[in-house]
Amino acid sequence: xxxxxxxxxxxxxxxxxxxxxxxxxxxxxxxxxxxxxxxxxxxxxxxxxxxxxxxxxxxxxxxxxxxxxxxxxxxxxxxxxxxxxxxxxxxxxx
Numbered sequence: 001x002x003x004x005x006x007x008x009x010x011x012x013x014x015x016x017x018x019x020x021x022x023x024x025x026x027x028x029x030x031x032x033x034x035x036x037x038x039x040x041x042x043x044x045x046x047x048x049x050x051x052x053x054x055x056x057x058x059x060x061x062x063x064x065x066x067x068x069x070x071x072x073x074x075x076x077x078x079x080x081x082x083x084x085x086x087x088x089x090x091x092x093x094x
Contacts, residue, residue, distance in 0.1 A: 006080075007036055007050050013081050014039045017094060019046070033060035035068070035075060041093045047075040048084065055079075 001009075007023065014021040019039040024030065035047040047068050049061055057065070057077055068075035076087050088094040 001052070003050060003052050003055065006052065010048065010050060010078070010081060010084055011037065013084060017041070017088065031064075033058070033064035035061070035065065041088070044091065044093060045073040046087065046091070046093070047073055048087075049075075049077045051077055051079055053079060 011021050011023065014037070019041045021037060021039040024034045024036060024038055026032070026034070035049040037048040037050065039046045039048065045068075047065070049057065049065060051057070061077075065075040065077065074087065074091050076083075078084050078087065085094065
């Protein structure tokens with residue numbers, strides 16, 4: 001499955017779980033390195049960088065995920081809906 005299709009499936013899953021969710025689109029007016037999705041549930045910001053089985057985080061993406069965590073957000077790389085479910089469960093959001 002390609003990254004676009006996986007992102008759409010994860011967005012649909014997050015909505016089913018009661019999250020507000022938006023795709024963060026890269027572009028000239030947005031900070032580089034931001035994760036693909038932002039979900040909010042129970043007042044918690046949860047960022048997801050979505051990668052296929054062979055995809056890797058860039059150094060900038062790793063740095064950005066770390067900065068988001070330092071600011072109190074949940075910020076994780078995921079490769080599947082099961083990964084997303086694990087993140088939500090581990091944060092007490094499911």
